[in-house]
Amino acid sequence: xxxxxxxxxxxxxxxxxxxxxxxxxxxxxxxxxxxxxxxxxxxxxxxxxxxxxxxxxxxxxxxxxxxxxxxxxxxxxxxxxxxxxxxxxxxxxxxxxxxxxxxxxxxxxxxxxxxxxxxxxxxxxxxxxxxxxxxxxxxxxxxxxxxxxxxxxxxxxxxxxxxxxxxxxxxxxxxxxxxxxxxxxxxxxxxxxxxxxxxxxxxxxxxxxxxxxxxxxxxxxxxxxxxxxxxxxxxxxxxxxxxxxxxxxxxxxxxxxxxxxxxxxxxxxxxxxxxxxxxxxxx
Amino acid sequence: xxxxxxxxxxxxxxxxxxxxxxxxxxxxxxxxxxxxxxxxxxxxxxxxxxxxxxxxxxxxxxxxxxxxxxxxxxxxxxxxxxxxxxxxxxxxxxxxxxxxxxxxxxxxxxxxxxxxxxxxxxxxxxxxxxxxxxxxxxxxxxxxxxxxxxxxxxxxxxxxxxxxxxxxxxxxxxxxxxxxxxxxxxxxxxxxxxxxxxxxxxxxxxxxxxxxxxxxxxxxxxxxxxxxxxxxxxxxxxxxxxxxxxxxxxxxxxxxxxxxxxxxxxxxxxxxxxxxxxxxxxxxxxxxxxxxxxxxxxxxxxxxxxxxxxxxxxxxxxxxxxxxxxxxxxxxxxxxxxxxxxxxxxxxxxxxxxxxxxxxxxxxxxxxxxxxxxxxxxxxxxxxxxxxxxxxxxxxxxxxxxxxxxxxxxxxxxxxxxxxxxxxxxxxxxxxxxxxxxxxxxxxxxxxxxxxxxxxxxxxxxxxxxxxxxxxxxxxxxxxxxxxxxxxxxxxxxxxxxxxxxxxxxxxxxxxxxxxxxxxxxxxxxxxxxxxxxxxxxxxxxxxxxxxxxxxxxxxxxxxxxxxxxxxxxxxxxxxxxxxxxxxxxxxxxxxxxxxxxxxxxxxxxxxxxxxxxxxxxxxxxxxxxxxxxxxxxxxxxxxxxxxxxxxxxxxxxxxxxxxxxxxxxxxxxxxxxxxxxxxxxxxxxxxxxxxxxxxxxxxxxxxxxxxxxxxx
Numbered sequence: 001x002x003x004x005x006x007x008x009x010x011x012x013x014x015x016x017x018x019x020x021x022x023x024x025x026x027x028x029x030x031x032x033x034x035x036x037x038x039x040x041x042x043x044x045x046x047x048x049x050x051x052x053x054x055x056x057x058x059x060x061x062x063x064x065x066x067x068x069x070x071x072x073x074x075x076x077x078x079x080x081x082x083x084x085x086x087x088x089x090x091x092x093x094x095x096x097x098x099x100x101x102x103x104x105x106x107x108x109x110x111x112x113x114x115x116x117x118x119x120x121x122x123x124x125x126x127x128x129x130x131x132x133x134x135x136x137x138x139x140x141x142x143x144x145x146x147x148x149x150x151x152x153x154x155x156x157x158x159x160x161x162x163x164x165x166x167x168x169x170x171x172x173x174x175x176x177x178x179x180x181x182x183x184x185x186x187x188x189x190x191x192x193x194x195x196x197x198x199x200x201x202x203x204x205x206x207x208x209x210x211x212x213x214x215x216x217x218x219x220x221x222x223x224x225x226x227x228x229x230x231x232x233x234x235x236x237x238x239x240x241x242x243x244x245x246x247x248x249x250x251x252x253x254x255x256x257x258x259x260x261x262x263x264x265x266x267x268x269x270x271x272x273x274x275x276x277x278x279x280x281x282x283x
Numbered sequence: 284x285x286x287x288x289x290x291x292x293x294x295x296x297x298x299x300x301x302x303x304x305x306x307x308x309x310x311x312x313x314x315x316x317x318x319x320x321x322x323x324x325x326x327x328x329x330x331x332x333x334x335x336x337x338x339x340x341x342x343x344x345x346x347x348x349x350x351x352x353x354x355x356x357x358x359x360x361x362x363x364x365x366x367x368x369x370x371x372x373x374x375x376x377x378x379x380x381x382x383x384x385x386x387x388x389x390x391x392x393x394x395x396x397x398x399x400x401x402x403x404x405x406x407x408x409x410x411x412x413x414x415x416x417x418x419x420x421x422x423x424x425x426x427x428x429x430x431x432x433x434x435x436x437x438x439x440x441x442x443x444x445x446x447x448x449x450x451x452x453x454x455x456x457x458x459x460x461x462x463x464x465x466x467x468x469x470x471x472x473x474x475x476x477x478x479x480x481x482x483x484x485x486x487x488x489x490x491x492x493x494x495x496x497x498x499x500x501x502x503x504x505x506x507x508x509x510x511x512x513x514x515x516x517x518x519x520x521x522x523x524x525x526x527x528x529x530x531x532x533x534x535x536x537x538x539x540x541x542x543x544x545x546x547x548x549x550x551x552x553x554x555x556x557x558x559x560x561x562x563x564x565x566x567x568x569x570x571x572x573x574x575x576x577x578x579x580x581x582x583x584x585x586x587x588x589x590x591x592x593x594x595x596x597x598x599x600x601x602x603x604x605x606x607x608x609x610x611x612x613x614x615x616x617x618x619x620x621x622x623x624x625x626x627x628x629x630x631x632x633x634x635x636x637x638x639x640x641x642x643x644x645x646x647x648x649x650x651x652x653x654x655x656x657x658x659x660x661x662x663x664x665x666x667x668x669x670x671x672x673x674x675x676x677x678x679x680x681x682x683x684x685x686x687x688x689x690x691x692x693x694x695x696x697x698x699x700x701x702x703x704x705x706x707x708x709x710x711x712x713x714x715x716x717x718x719x720x721x722x723x724x725x726x727x728x729x730x731x732x733x734x735x736x737x738x739x740x741x742x743x744x745x746x747x748x749x750x751x752x753x754x755x756x757x758x759x760x761x762x763x764x765x766x767x768x769x770x771x772x773x774x775x776x777x778x779x780x781x782x783x784x785x786x787x788x789x790x791x792x793x794x795x796x797x798x799x800x801x802x803x804x805x806x807x808x809x810x811x812x813x814x815x816x817x818x819x820x821x822x823x824x825x826x827x828x829x830x831x832x833x834x835x836x837x838x839x840x841x842x843x844x845x846x847x848x849x850x851x852x853x854x855x856x857x858x859x860x861x862x863x864x865x866x867x868x869x870x871x872x873x874x875x876x877x878x879x880x881x882x883x884x885x886x887x888x889x890x891x892x893x894x895x896x897x898x899x900x901x902x903x904x905x906x907x908x909x910x911x912x913x914x915x916x917x918x919x920x921x922x923x924x925x926x927x928x929x930x931x932x933x934x935x936x937x938x939x940x941x942x943x944x945x946x947x948x949x950x951x952x953x954x955x956x957x958x959x960x961x962x963x964x965x966x967x968x969x970x971x972x973x974x975x976x977x978x979x980x981x982x983x984x985x986x987x988x989x990x991x992x993x994x995x996x
Contacts (some may be wrong), residue, residue: 169985
């Protein structure tokens with residue numbers, strides 16, 4: 001039977017496998033996402049869809065200023081372009097660079113081995129899961145996340161975020177998190193579960209396109225693709241293959257250097273599973 | 284087949300089958316639907332209504348009413364509540380996609396500050412009392428609404444016709460009016476069908492099609508295809524960076540008000556350097572010849588090489604598309620360039636409109652806002668219905684909208700929230716949210732799809748005593764004695780009959796399929812372009828001299844014109860450019876900041892001839908040195924708990940009367956002076972840095988590299 005210590009040891013063992021064997025665990029699925037930064041307009045549709053789908057609490061200006069906001073998916077905006085340079089010191093030559101940033105569901109996730117109670121662990125779907133009931137709020141995981149995509153409930157946000165009757169609009173498929181627990185992007189686990197159960201009920205295997213995350217669904221430019229990397233026929237597998245990006249390495253060796261696929265901070269050997277496609281600009 | 288194995292869920296289910304543990308089956312789908320073993324005799328809930336399956340969301344089609352674009356949506360309904368909106372894939376405008384404003388409609392729907400009961404002079408009243416008073420005092424009433432289409436428009440027109448044909452003022456400050464007027468003048472078609480996806484290059488001049496201009500979701504969808512191989516090039520000319528500018532390959536900043544000159548400068552280079560012919564448009568040819576790069580530089584600070592780069596890109600990437608909405612002059616130049624470059628017929632095609640003209644959209648403008656204020660002040664309006672717009676908030680203080688409304692004898696607001704306008708009204712009729720009401724909407728996209736979108740209630744009213752806009756319009760029209768409405772008990776009955784007439788069938792099956800798809804498809808009239816004539820191009824030099832500051836009131840997807848300021852999700856969605864939340868800010872160039880002695884987070888007072896506002900600065904290089912940009916949307920004085928912060932830049936604008944060319948507020952600008960107050964407080968935003976500090980976060984490759992690998996994915 002799993003015990004607390006057992007959970008912790010299993011987490012460590014999975015983590016070391018992730019790092020030493022390139023994430024070669026016995027996964028049933030390996031969900032992954034790709035985001036084409038050349039199509040992303042930075043419009044916020046994805047992040048607002050995430051608020052609606054995942055019962056994210058809004059926190060107000062004061063808490064936002066204290067970095068206590070709960071936006072699982074945020075759009076970062078940069079004005080410099082280290083790769084193509086800028087020529088005019090007084091004006092921008094091009095637009096901004098937008099970067100949708102959420103949990104990268106690392107296969108060797110640095111957040112996992114530091115959790116003293118194994119509240120965050122790797123699932124058989126290769127997802128980095130957070131067990132709210134186990135979480136004791138040590139915040140070690142957030143401290144260890146290089147992407148800063150874990151959000152801690154410093155307060156019980158529910159009463160202010162969903163004053164009646166706003167609470168009627170909560171998604172009953174997942175919980176409202178209370179004070180003292182960590183939360184983060186789950187790749188819409190409730191949708192994954194739902195699609196799994198539908199497939200099971202219909203007596204078939206899960207197929208590509210069954211699961212659509214909220215951000216992917218709403219993205220007006222269709223910049224986001226989601227799917228199972230273990231399904232070699234899925235769109236997401238094809239994109240990873242076409243971009244010559246491989247799992248199990250911290251340094252990609254591509255035959256075609258012009259291909260746009262890259263993983264952020266893969267040099268940290270954490271095996272992020274979100275593939276970004278470089279933005280393209282005329283120079 | 285799925286693998287048979289005993290996991291925790293299945294184990295519990297098996298346990299439940301053999302014992303009194305039926306409730307445990309509630310951990311999964313209710314077992315009466317089916318279970319793995321094919322047994323269907325366990326009920327985990329009390330028997331629900333037919334078609335309601337506990338735990339399973341059902342999606343119903345409706346139409347989004349968060350902005351005038353009217354995208355088709357699907358609402359997920361579970362246990363009688365609508366929980367989430369997604370785009371309707373059957374709606375040809377948005378094809379399954381919606382923007383953040385659409386996503387946030389749920390929050391407005393369940394908002395704690397909705398108006399719940401009819402009010403007469405601020406006091407709670409019954410519907411009968413309110414409607415009786417309205418019927419008695421609203422004879423010959425004018426209508427003041429936002430953009431409006433479908434059968435709601437039909438009822439408003441019927442009410443106006445019966446009552447002496449008072450005017451319908453349609454107010455939208457964020458609009459495409461300059462483009463529409465210029466297109467009508469040059470092509471004979473106010474609303475040409477745009478094909479951004481087919482263009483190889485797009486030049487946007489004050490037409491923020493990725494943000495708020497036209498139908499942003501449709502444009503963004505097309506933009507996604509536009510960026511696929513072969514990749515299109517996006518260019519922008521504007522004083523302050525917009526969403527479109529923020530995604531541009533080539534971004535050129537111009538002094539506010541000089542956009543037309545810059546575009547003429549592009550025309551100059553096209554004719555002189557590239558030999559593009561304007562022989563059949565002698566006046567335009569003259570204007571282009573006159574606008575030399577030196578002159579453009581003096582007017583706009585745009586350098587010759589920038590003009591040449593734009594012209595070269597347009598020539599190298601045909602067909603292109605030039606979209607302009609900065610002002611009427613600029614939009615006209617844009618259409619002339621489109622004609623010269625052969626884009627007309629390729630990326631701009633004649634519009635088609637449904638044959639049922641009575642349903643066509645009344646697009647809004649600021650001109651109607653200004654004219655309403657003037658007419659009201661002149662005592663020409665005895666009574667008015669106000670719905671879907673907030674004139675007191677939108678009108679520049681110079682118009683004195685509150686004073687103008689005071690001159691109107693009887694004012695009725697049809698609204699779901701209290702705002703600056705409802706408090707000035709005699710009667711307030713509480714409207715249902717857009718997700719609780721029936722309606723029809725015709726999108727303004729010029730396509731020949733012939734679609735009329737159906738808005739159907741996605742759940743019962745959250746507040747029992749509210750009524751749908753259509754129901755209110757029907758009751759008001761009946762009260763005014765409009766013929767032919769007596770047989771309809773409610774708006775649903777009216778709509779059912781009207782839509783049946785529209786599609787020529789009243790079969791139950793056809794109606795159900797319309798509701799299922801969220802649209803009725805009807806016949807269209809194709810129009811033709813009437814281009815080829817000479818076009819006189821004008822450019823009036825902006826009043827503000829170089830070195831002085833002009834205030835620009837930018838529009839952003841999010842709070843839009845201020846109507847969404849009461850939605851916390853949108854208040855907390857960081858602004859796309861500044862990344863600020865929950866408060867206003869003023870964007871200025873670092874050199875301007877140095878000149879006035881302001882640093883990041885300093886409060887400054889911005890003063891025009893019409894008043895002043897005080898807000899914090901956000902310093903960045905995406906703005907012209909002579910411009911200061913304050914996005915609109917905040918600065919409400921009476922729009923609830925969540926809309927208290929910020930300032931309203933619209934109040935400073937100069938609303939000159941009469942002249943159509945300058946009445947549009949969106950890109951009009953006004954001369955201002957700026958002074959730091961000495962206070963400083965950190966501007967709260969998602970990120971305080973603009974630099975990636977050399978890390979590979981949002982990486983970029985050149986278009987050459989992209990072309991070599993044909994886009995990869």
